[in-house]
């Protein structure tokens with residue numbers, strides 16, 4: 001299997017449905033241990049919204 005090459009243009013963004021905080025796969029969340037370029041699927045399932053503490057299931061993919 002070949003590894004899919006990931007480009008910033010394909011990055012998706014996820015919005016917290018509770019507070020509106022945006023997770024951008026291209027920038028990640030380095031302050032909370034999520035490196036830039038980390039796919040949403042690869043974000044730790046124990047990660048929570050830095051603003052309100054919502055869990056991953058409270059986020060929804062958005063197109064900006």
Ligand SMILES: [Zn+2]
Nearest residue numbers: 016019049052
């Ligand atoms: Zn939130």
